Amino acid sequence: MSRILQKKVLVNKIETTEDLDQAKKIISGVYLDEKKWVNSVENQIAESDIKGNRKISWFIAKINGVTAGLLWLLYDPVMELPAEYNVTL
Numbered sequence: 001m002s003r004i005l006q007k008k009v010l011v012n013k014i015e016t017t018e019d020l021d022q023a024k025k026i027i028s029g030v031y032l033d034e035k036k037w038v039n040s041v042e043n044q045i046a047e048s049d050i051k052g053n054r055k056i057s058w059f060i061a062k063i064n065g066v067t068a069g070l071l072w073l074l075y076d077p078v079m080e081l082p083a084e085y086n087v088t089l
């Protein structure tokens with residue numbers, strides 16, 4: 001008999017300093033240490049990003065209460081491609 005494992009997935013907008021600290025831990029562990037995609041955690045997410053910023057929203061995902069990931073939503077992003085990409089449409 002197979003057993004179905006149920007997982008509770010919650011995604012919440014980062015609005016508290018506690019959530020911000022958890023987000024920084026994810027950025028540090030994954031983006032900085034593991035993937036080496038960034039040079040610093042501090043320039044990736046700031047307290048000003050979560051306090052009334054209407055251009056950016058950060059969300060934190062948790063599975064069964066354990067922090068699992070981040071989502072960064074940029075409202076009204078610039079749609080132009082950098083010139084060095086040499087893209088013609």
